[in-house]
Amino acid sequence: MKKTVKRVQQLLRDPERTAFVVVTIPEGMAVAETEDLIKDLKRNKVPSRHIIINNVVPKEKSPFLQKRRSTQERYIRQYKKSFPGFNIIEIELWAEDIVGVEKLTALDNHLFR
Numbered sequence: 001m002k003k004t005v006k007r008v009q010q011l012l013r014d015p016e017r018t019a020f021v022v023v024t025i026p027e028g029m030a031v032a033e034t035e036d037l038i039k040d041l042k043r044n045k046v047p048s049r050h051i052i053i054n055n056v057v058p059k060e061k062s063p064f065l066q067k068r069r070s071t072q073e074r075y076i077r078q079y080k081k082s083f084p085g086f087n088i089i090e091i092e093l094w095a096e097d098i099v100g101v102e103k104l105t106a107l108d109n110h111l112f113r
Contacts, residue, residue, distance in 0.1 A: 012044075012046050013044075013045045013046060013047070014047075015047040018046070018047060019047050019048065019049065019050065020041055020046050020047065020048040021048070021050045021051075021052060022034055022037060022038065022048060022050065022051045022052070023051075023052045023054055024051060024052070024053055024054065024079075025053065025054055025055050026053050026055070026056055026071075026072035026073075026075040026076050026079075027072075027075060028075060030075070031075055031078050031079060031082070034051065034079070034082075035082060038083065048086075049085065049086055049087060050086060050087045050088075050089070051079060051083060051086050051087070051088045051089070052088075052089050052091060052111070053076060053079060053088065053089070053090045053091065054091045055091070055092075055093045056069075056072055056076070056090045056091060056092050056093060057069045057072055057092070057093055058092045058093065076088075076090065089111060091107070091110065091111070
C-alpha cells in the first residue's frame with residue numbers, strides 16, 4: 001500500500017504527466033474554497049495553472065440577469081487578482097445540462113480552441 005501511495009504521489013506531482021484543473025463558480029464562498037484548494041495543491045506540490053469558472057450568466061438585457069452578472073463579475077475579478085499566473089477560462093451558463101457527444105464537443109470547442 002505504501003508503494004502505491006508513493007507512486008500516485010509522484011504521478012500527481014509530475015507536471016509532465018499531471019495537471020489539476022480547478023473548476024469553480026463565480027460566488028463568494030467558491031472563491032474562498034478555491035483559495036484553500038490551491039494552497040493545499042501548492043503545499044502538496046501538485047501542479048495547477050488553470051481555473052475554469054463555470055455557470056457565468058451571459059450578458060443580457062434583463063435587469064435581473066444584468067444585476068446577477070454584475071455580482072459575478074466582482075468575483076471573477078477577485079479570481080483574476082488572487083491567481084495572476086493562472087489561465088482563467090469563463091464558461092457561460094447553459095440552458096441545459098451538458099450531456100452527450102454534441103454538447104461535450106461544443107464545450108470542448110469553447111475550452112480548447
